[in-house]
Amino acid sequence: MSAAQKETLGFQTEVKQLLNLMIHSLYSNKEIFLRELVSNASDAADKLRYLALQNGDLYEGDAELRVRLSADKDAKTITISDNGIGMTRDEVISSLGTIAKSGTADFFKNLTGDQAKDSQLIGQFGVGFYSAFIVADKVTVRTRKAGESQAVEWESQGEGDFTIAEVEKAERGTEITLHLREEESEFLETYRLRGIVTKYSDHISIPVELYKDPVPESEGPDGEKIEAQPGEWEAINRATALWTRDKSEISEEEYKEFYKHVGHDWEEPLSWAHNKVEGKTEYTSLLYIPKKAPFDLYNRERQAGLKLYVQRVFIMDDAEQFMPSYLRFVKGLLDSNDLPLNVSREILQDNKITQAIRKGCTSRVLKMLERMGKNKPEDYQTFWNEFGNVIKEGPAEDFANKEAIAKLLRFSSTHTDEKTQNVSLEQYIERMKEGQDKIYYVVADSFEAAKSSPHLEIFRKKGIEVLLLSDRVDEWMMSHLTEFDEKQLQSITRGDLDLGDMDDEETKKAHEESEKEVEGLVERVKTVLGDKVKEVRFTHRLTDSPACVVADDNDMSSQMQKLMEQVGQAVPESKPVFELNPEHQLVKHLNNEQDEDKFGQWAEVLLDQAMLAERGSLKDPAGFVSRLNKLMLDLQK
Numbered sequence: 001m002s003a004a005q006k007e008t009l010g011f012q013t014e015v016k017q018l019l020n021l022m023i024h025s026l027y028s029n030k031e032i033f034l035r036e037l038v039s040n041a042s043d044a045a046d047k048l049r050y051l052a053l054q055n056g057d058l059y060e061g062d063a064e065l066r067v068r069l070s071a072d073k074d075a076k077t078i079t080i081s082d083n084g085i086g087m088t089r090d091e092v093i094s095s096l097g098t099i100a101k102s103g104t105a106d107f108f109k110n111l112t113g114d115q116a117k118d119s120q121l122i123g124q125f126g127v128g129f130y131s132a133f134i135v136a137d138k139v140t141v142r143t144r145k146a147g148e149s150q151a152v153e154w155e156s157q158g159e160g161d162f163t164i165a166e167v168e169k170a171e172r173g174t175e176i177t178l179h180l181r182e183e184e185s186e187f188l189e190t191y192r193l194r195g196i197v198t199k200y201s202d203h204i205s206i207p208v209e210l211y212k213d214p215v216p217e218s219e220g221p222d223g224e225k226i227e228a229q230p231g232e233w234e235a236i237n238r239a240t241a242l243w244t245r246d247k248s249e250i251s252e253e254e255y256k257e258f259y260k261h262v263g264h265d266w267e268e269p270l271s272w273a274h275n276k277v278e279g280k281t282e283y284t285s286l287l288y289i290p291k292k293a294p295f296d297l298y299n300r301e302r303q304a305g306l307k308l309y310v311q312r313v314f315i316m317d318d319a320e321q322f323m324p325s326y327l328r329f330v331k332g333l334l335d336s337n338d339l340p341l342n343v344s345r346e347i348l349q350d351n352k353i354t355q356a357i358r359k360g361c362t363s364r365v366l367k368m369l370e371r372m373g374k375n376k377p378e379d380y381q382t383f384w385n386e387f388g389n390v391i392k393e394g395p396a397e398d399f400a401n402k403e404a405i406a407k408l409l410r411f412s413s414t415h416t417d418e419k420t421q422n423v424s425l426e427q428y429i430e431r432m433k434e435g436q437d438k439i440y441y442v443v444a445d446s447f448e449a450a451k452s453s454p455h456l457e458i459f460r461k462k463g464i465e466v467l468l469l470s471d472r473v474d475e476w477m478m479s480h481l482t483e484f485d486e487k488q489l490q491s492i493t494r495g496d497l498d499l500g501d502m503d504d505e506e507t508k509k510a511h512e513e514s515e516k517e518v519e520g521l522v523e524r525v526k527t528v529l530g531d532k533v534k535e536v537r538f539t540h541r542l543t544d545s546p547a548c549v550v551a552d553d554n555d556m557s558s559q560m561q562k563l564m565e566q567v568g569q570a571v572p573e574s575k576p577v578f579e580l581n582p583e584h585q586l587v588k589h590l591n592n593e594q595d596e597d598k599f600g601q602w603a604e605v606l607l608d609q610a611m612l613a614e615r616g617s618l619k620d621p622a623g624f625v626s627r628l629n630k631l632m633l634d635l636q637k
């Protein structure tokens with residue numbers, strides 16, 4: 001096909017939207033386009049080096065991988081060229097014409113039109129190649145894939161479409177030419193380009209070279225001849241893989257910039273850990289905790305994982321085998337000395353070395369988070385707000401690290417009665433009352449429901465702290481977390497309430513007396529309610545409410561039942577234990593009711609009320625309302 005047979009293709013709708021948004025919302029940070037393009041060039045070099053392990057011919061006699069920058073002041077263009085893997089025609093169309101990420105549609109749904117918010121979202125999404133259009137009104141990409149003879153030219157003005165044509169290109173790799181907008185000529189200055197590379201891309205492991213113009217022969221001050229200097233390519237970055245350098249030599253800034261490259265993130269990381277492990281398994285890990293959750297954190301198809309290198313050679317992206325799923329937000333890389341260079345995902349799957357590294361990396365991340373919790377509570381709160389719900393999957397997934405994971409958990413609690421989850425189990429234990437041997441918690445549908453649960457009444461009265469749980473995953477998590485620091489975690493809506501040594505003799509006596517006053521009531525209620533309840537008993541956990549329902553110790557809690565019903569699972573029927581507060585006026589009233597019919601109605605209304613407070617809904621709400629109305633009318637008589 002000649003250039004005249006150029007084909008014009010339309011961008012995927014999302015690309016158009018993304019381009020538009022990017023140009024507007026990222027303009028204040030426009031210089032990052034260079035970071036993105038250099039980062040892509042470096043990835044392309046990594047990919048070629050990996051493929052060349054199997055087939056050295058791909059180097060075509062040129063194994064010195066590098067990126068080159070040059071500016072043409074007359075044409076008002078800058079060019080970024082690499083001799084990496086390059087792209088075929090199909091790859092160009094799919095990489096530079098569509099967005100292949102899973103969850104893209106959801107991402108676009110979340111855009112609000114508010115520039116500040118949207119630019120943050122774009123950052124999370126990854127800006128990449130399209131950022132070229134922030135400074136250019138036309139971009140030309142010429143690329144030839146290693147090992148192929150046909151090259152391709154892609155060109156677009158960043159509006160609705162792009163053209164694609166077959167061209168000749170002697171050198172393998174990709175050359176991107178940006179036709180700068182009128183007002184962007186600052187980027188034609190080599191000092192400016194040099195400054196940006198030093199700032200953002202110093203850590204790139206291949207040389208980034210800038211063309212130094214030739215200097216003609218000249219005369220010195222004393223008439224001596226100064227020889228002409230030929231034009232040449234000069235490396236302007238350090239060009240050593242950052243993670244191979246000594247920790248003490250790497251600045252915070254360098255770690256942060258490197259994160260943006262490996263993590264494809266826009267924001268700075270919250271924290272990182274860089275370790276060289278020697279001994280039986282030898283590897284270097286550089287693990288980062290992002291500041292913001294990616295938009296697709298809960299998308300099952302989302303690719304997550306670390307970048308894997310073997311002896312400094314890039315092997316693959318998204319090696320998910322080195323992190324458990326509840327730490328899937330961790331970004332960074334691993335460089336192993338022990339894995340074979342031809343390692344594949346299949347080999348990684350069932351491999352002793354993988355397991356050893358995974359174990360090491362997991363405990364390193366858990367320690368890093370624990371330290372952050374202790375030393376930088378504000379950062380930790382940011383982390384928890386973003387990723388807390390993922391960490392909550394941990395106790396079920398990683399039995400061996402249960403205690404370490406439990407230390408990371410944060411909860412809302414009656415100590416503050418605030419929605420922010422910021423109370424740790426260790427803090428809870430420090431505040432435990434004398435004689436208290438359990439950690440109490442309640443799970444409800446929402447924070448408000450948890451906070452006003454009738455089950456809390458006695459705890460509030462006695463000043464015993466209770467953790468307030470209301471995230472979807474909470475019930476599931478708590479079913480896997482039964483103990484912490486040798487203390488049992490106890491749901492206050494389950495089983496008989498035993499406040500252990502915290503009740504003094506006097507209180508116990510008063511309780512017995514109040515039960516005596518309504519003696520026989522339990523049996524009467526049990527008779528009228530029949531098999532609607534599993535058991536009826538008195539309770540002293542309530543102060544303001546007449547009654548409540550609790551789950552039997554061996555039964556599923558009502559929150560768990562609800563969760564299972566929501567996902568369409570058959571739920572084995574478990575009946576509630578109905579508890580009556582013998583000190584409450586309504587319960588006393590019930591006891592005095594001689595008319596068995598009315599007694600039955602009162603008992604049912606109390607049961608329905610308790611169910612409503614516990615589950616937020618009733619199986620037969622109309623029945624409840626009509627019984628309640630009848631009783632109200634009776635009261636009028």
Ligand SMILES: Nc1ncnc2c1ncn2[C@@H]1O[C@H](COP(=O)(O)OP(=O)(O)OP(=O)(O)O)[C@@H](O)[C@H]1O
Nearest residue numbers: 040041044082086087095126127128129130174264
């Ligand atoms: N210089 C290059 N050489 C070879 N392929 C490239 C080059 N630049 C881009 N690509 C291809 O185009 C794809 C899209 O690039 P783009 O920068 O938009 O996204 P990305 O690098 O995959 O991720 P992110 O958006 O997070 O940066 C890349 O994944 C790669 O396959």
